[in-house]
Amino acid sequence: MTDALSHDSRPQGGRSSGTGDRTRGETAHGSTSDAGSAALRIAIVGPAHLDEETAAGHTAMLAHHLSDAGHEVTLVTWTAPSRSRSSATAAAEHLDVAPFPRTIRALSRTRPDTWVRAGRRLRDVDAVLVVQPLPTSVPAHRALLQAAGAVRAGPLPPGAGPRPQSVVVCLDALPGSMRPVQGRLVSSLLSRVDSVLVHTAGQAAAARGLGAHHVSVAGLPPLPAGGDGAARGSRREPTRLLALEAAGRLDGLEVLLRAMRSVPDVSLTIAGELRGADAARVGRLAADPALGGRVEVKADPLPADGLAALLGAHDVLALPYLSAPSTREVALGHLHGLPVLAFDVPPFSAQVTDGLDGLLVPSDDEHALTGGLRRLGDPSVRRRLAEGVQTPDLEASWAHYLGTIETLSAPDRLAAAGPHDGGGDEHAGHAGRGFGRTVSRAGQVAVPGARLVVDRLIGSITGREGTDVAGRASGTVARLVRQASSHVLAGRRPLVTLQPGDLPDWVRATDVLGEAEQADDARRLSRILGLPRSLDDVAAWAALGALAAILRVRDDGLRSSVIVDEGGTRSVLSRWARAVGFAPVAIDFTGKHPSVAALDVDTGSLDVIVRIHPHGCDGEDVDHVLEQASWALGSGGLLVITVPIGPRAAEGAVGPADVRAILARAHGLGFVLVGDLDGDVTARMRRAASRARADDAAYGLVRLTLRRR
Structure with a gap:
């Protein structure tokens, strides 16, 4: 056989042996690569x-x-x-x-x-x-x-x-x-x-029992199924269940088939590559005369484009597993609009909301499973459960998963983990014995306040301080907080060591962007500081000022401030805040007036609310944002917003006089401006207006940082 891994096929950019004194990111010629801070x-x-x-x-x-x-x-x-x-x-x-x-x-x-x-x-x-x-x-x-x-x-x-x-x-x-x-x-x-990555708490225990020194837990992100799904519509015929079976997981299937004997309004398709004794066992179970031919077995492998069609041809995904080594089956069903019928065992217990997007029954309880099948025989119940299914966020799932992989892959982990470091991190949706330590680029151990942030925010929502994120919080808010915490607890990259003094004076909390060079300077500074890349210069300018305000005004040194970023999970600010150790809650809002009201948090429970470009405020919704922030922020809390400035004909833009009116209304709601509007800021707004080339387009962007009294 030809050696397929030739010298020419080595991973590019690798370090040479014998260069142990060369720092990471430094090339053989002694220069520092631009991406050396993050790329692995x-x-x-x-x-x-x-x-x-x-x-x-x-x-x-x-x-x-x-x-x-x-x-x-x-x-x-x-x-x-x-x-x-x-x-x-x-x-x-x-x-x-x-x-x-x-x-x-x-x-x-x-x-x-x-x-x-x-x-x-x-x-x-x-x-x-x-x-x-x-x-x-x-x-x-x-x-x-x-x-x-x-x-x-x-x-x-x-x-x-x-x-x-x-x-x-x-x-x-x-x-x-x-x-x-x-x-x-x-x-x-x-x-x-060095590390073992598993996907359920049961696997984590098994890995430790097999001698693993460092075990991390992360939910398996769903994978795309090929083909087009079939339209289900509203039907009154027997409920069609689909079970994707595999070798070694047939005990629960036998319980399901016994329960089906007394529920004639349910049919079942068993799909999966079954061989030998497993195929024979399933064949005997399906041939039970009491089932009346309502069980179809597809034992051959499906074509790559056939799974979506198979899912679309059924009403419910059945997961009759007494134990589940994988965590992606529920997401697969929900991805195709199917409610799930499962035993109440981890991880299904945390992934299915009983009565909302599926049904959970006690493990190995044939009587309870029979009752669940009878409920699914009711078309109105099926329709209600299908309407309750929320499409999983594939990008967020993979982002969390990659965060764990990147943390375990980072070379800096070797400096912090001794030869017998058995820290059992169980993050990304699972409660664990500890959340581990994150190593900064300088090799020093940083102690981000991610767990403190999670406890405070969940406590403000549920009224229970210290509520466990994975086990007791539920609904949209819990999902958002889990996403925020897993980004930091999974540690997408080694932390960037950044202190307020590292930011030059020209990075202001309140400022005006009127020239392209300002945005270019902000993006270049972010790279010098080691922050993740941003391809949007304007977004980098907006985020850098917001991050500077947070570090200078609200940071206690433990990165424990509760930050709500209304720009969504891909916003530059959320990425940078995570990179320096914060655990921001990034939210994608929809609707005419998006606001923190959707969080349903207690009054005064947040430290920072950010609404900046490209999802900033405009002249129509800025008052609404001010009102909501006035009760959601605690004393000393920060509201950072951007508003386009331009002529009256520019949609959503405000003029210099309008900015003063906004500040006056903010003052009436208990806010004070961080910065000096009467100094250089006003002059730069006027200069930007003098360079305007169109009567119907914004000519600049103003960033306002307001502190709650």
């Missing part, structure tokens, strides 16, 4: 045969998303697919996922020398991610990681260069006491890597 060089080792391996869809999507996030990614895979089948990701083989372009098929299952050669050529990366390690592939993965220098071998000697982080991503159930040989194999891998 990541090698993913895992299945990539999309047509034949069930975990390949997740591996390819992970590679695509990491690459889209700006990282240098190489996918190293096998020359031929595995014959072993995964049970946790059976639906993944029916996905519309494009192959990752930088895929190198270098590993042969019968050639150990290929494992070592591939590993040696990965010594220059920041992290090696091993996805879905089957027991039969453990020797290969161990040899590859050893050759790459990515195994835990005690503290690094003084002066030694950085080594790659080693992360194992477990998609399937880990072997337990019933499979001791497989357990010992997997344990020999998990005990030698």
Whole structure:
């Protein structure tokens, strides 16, 4: 076999061996790369045969998303697919996922020398991610990681260069006491890597039992299903249930089929690649005369474009699993508008709201399951549950997942984690024993106030201080706070060390943008400070001033301020605030008058509210924002807004006189301006007006920072 991983195919931008004194981001010529602060060089080792391996869809999507996030990614895979089948990701083989372009098929299952050669050529990366390690592939993965220098071998000697982080991503159930040989194999891998990423609390416990030193938990983001869904409409015929079954998860299915005997208004389709004894068992259960031919078994693999159509042809997704090693099934059903019928076991307990977007029944309770099936036989109940289904936010799910991956892959983790650091972080939607420590670029341990922010905001909503985010908060607010906390608790990147004194005086809390050069200067300064990239110069100008105001006026040094960013999850401010250690709650509002009223928080419970470009205020809604902020902000709280300035004919714009009127109304509501409107700000508004070229377009942007008395 030709060595597919040639020297020319090494990940670009890698560091050379023997350059241990070279700082990260510095090239061989001694210059500093522009992206050196955030971009990682990541090698993913895992299945990539999309047509034949069930975990390949997740591996390819992970590679695509990491690459889209700006990282240098190489996918190293096998020359031929595995014959072993995964049970946790059976639906993944029916996905519309494009192959990752930088895929190198270098590993042969019968050639150990290929494992070592591939590993040696990965010594220059920041992290090696091993996805879905089957027991039969453990020797290969161990040899590859050893050759790459990515195994835990005690503290690094003084002066030694950085080594790659080693992360194992477990998609399937880990072997337990019933499979001791497989357990010992997997344990020999998990005990030698830096981190293990799992997707349920049960998997986390199993990983620790197998010797994993550092375990993180993150929910599996849903994957796109190919094809077009079928229109369901309103029907009175028997309720059509769909169960996506896989090997090793048939006990709950047997309970479901027994319950169906006494509910004639329900039919069931069982889809999934079932073989051997599993196929025979399902066939016997489905042939029960008491079921009257209402069970259809599709044991053959579905084509890649067939899963969406199959989901669309049914009314309810049934998840009759007594335990669930995967967390993406509920999202898959909701993505296609299907309510879910599931046993009340983690993670379904937290993903399905009983009676709203599905039904939960006690685990292994045939009588309760029969009652649930009878309820689903009512067309009005089915319709109400379908209307309650909310489409999952795929981008947010992947953002949280990548945040965890990036944290575990960051080279700085080696400096903070000793050889036996067993900190069991269980974040991204799961309560854990601890939230870990985040390492700043300077190598110092930062202590962001993310958990404090979450407790305060959830407490203001529910009236219970210290309410656990994953377990007790519910609804839209809890989802928003979980998203905010997971961004910081998962640590998308090593924290940027930024103090108020690091910002020059020309970055003002209240200011006017009238010239393009001002926005360019703001964006360049953000890169010098090490903040994440922004392609929008105006958004960078707006966000930099808002961040400066927060740091100078509201930061207590612990980054614990409760910040609500009305610009959405992709706003520049939220990204920068997370980068320096805050946990902003980023919200995408809809409607004519978006406001913090949608949060339904207690009076005076927020520290900062931000409404800035490109989702800033205009002349029509600025008063509404002021009114809402006047009761939501506590004493000393900040409101930062941007408003376009321009002639009266410009839609949504205000003039210099209107700005003074806004400040007068704000003063009546208990706000004082942070900054000096009578100084340079007013003069710059006038200069911007003098350069206006059109009578119907804004000629500038004013940023107002107001403090609650």
